[in-house]
Amino acid sequence: MPSHALFAILEPDGSTSLFHSRWRGGLLHADLFWGAEAMLDTIRAQDAVDAIPGIVDEVWCDGGVVLDLRARTALWFGGWPGSSIPARRLHHAMLSELWPGWALRWAHEGIVDLVRAIGGDIARVIDRHPLPPLEPRFELDGLTGCVSVRNATGALAFWPIAVLGEESGRLVLDRLDPNESLPTLDFAEWTDEFPDVGLHIDHAARTVELWCAHWLPDHDRRLAHAWPGWQTRWARDLFETQLEATSGLLRFPEPSRAALVADVREGLLHDVGSLARWEPRGPHDIARAAARFDAALARL
Structure with a gap:
């Protein structure tokens, strides 16, 4: 199933380079894990586009990154390892350790934040269909x-x-x-x-x-x-x-640090393994990822 991603590089000369992937949206956390230079190489290896593709909107776009090479900032959203906000916060702290000299920000509005960051028209990517109504229920299954x-x-x-x-x-x-x-x-x-x-x-x-x-x-x-x-x-x-x-x-539940670490580690290594199978010539290696994870964790 497609998992579209939009990438933008704000170049040092002020221009913007756009790229698109049809399948990478849910795995961006595994790409970001390898640091700024590897992420930049990964983005430039995707399909270059002159404008945001029509399929890239809030419904079909599962992730994206805007790299500002002058400000040294990375704005992103997509899949993250782990299953909760506390796990994502741990993952974000770890990414900050692995991107020295850069500021990373989570795009709370998803594709809208990315389009806004590159000066685009957000109306172009907003879906106007209504969302499902509230359904209160007390069953354990599905409680969110x-x-x-x-x-x-x-x-x-x-x-x-x-x-x-x-x-x-x-x-x-x-x-x-x-x-x-x-x-x-x-x-x-x-x-x-x-x-x-x-x-x-x-x-x-x-x-x-x-x-x-x-x-x-x-x-x-x-x-x-x-x-x-x-x-x-x-x-x-x-x-x-x-x-x-x-x-x-x-x-709310208060997961222990050990539980959060295990959650993030398992999810990250699983998705690094997925990328390694799809891109055997890329940077993705489970053993290297495990060592890098443990080293970054030790610095937190």
């Missing part, structure tokens, strides 16, 4: 996040959820059955997995705040449009904002 609501009197209530689409907006309030709410929520009692998304609604302040592990294109505008008359804030991946807003009544 929660909605927390502080009512006008200050009381809090929680709903574990499996699907959350911000386009549903105020319909969320109609779908939350008070009889299925919880006065407190400890995620560790429901699942070992770290949540992916959270929505906090405060009726008295008329505020709505959303965080999410995944990139969400054009999300500030979409969230505001979905909640007219409310003050909205997209907190990117800062799940801590919901914990702070819920007075200690909401708790």
Whole structure:
């Protein structure tokens, strides 16, 4: 199945070079792992294009990198090793060790952030189809996040959820059955997995705040449009904002450092192995990757 990726190099002379891959989008973390020079070589080896291909939009683009050679910055999104925001943060800290002299940033809006960084038209890559509505449910399988609501009197209530689409907006309030709410929520009692998304609604302040592990294109505008008359804030991946807003009544699992290291290491080496099979002449080697991983980890 295709996994499209867009690459852009902001050259020292001020020009922009564009490249496209039909399959690399979900494996960029394994490319980035080898450092700036290797990443630059990998990008230049992809298909050069004069403009962003039509297939590269928020639906079909699974990853991308913008390398600014003058500012020495790398803006990227795509697959990451591990299965949670804490794992991604560990991976990002490790990448920073492996890219000395560079600043790496996660593109929270995915392809939109990349297009914006190269001065392109973001309307060209935005999908206008509605997202799925909220479906509160209590089954273990598929549990990914929660909605927390502080009512006008200050009381809090929680709903574990499996699907959350911000386009549903105020319909969320109609779908939350008070009889299925919880006065407190400890995620560790429901699942070992770290949540992916959270929505906090405060009726008295008329505020709505959303965080999410995944990139969400054009999300500030979409969230505001979905909640007219409310003050909205997209907190990117800062799940801590919901914990702070819920007075200690909401708790998320706290994975140990050893568990996070194992999670990231396993995912990274697996995907390095995949690239090694597809590109035997490339830099990807599992033994070298394991040694490089351990050396970078020791410096954190």
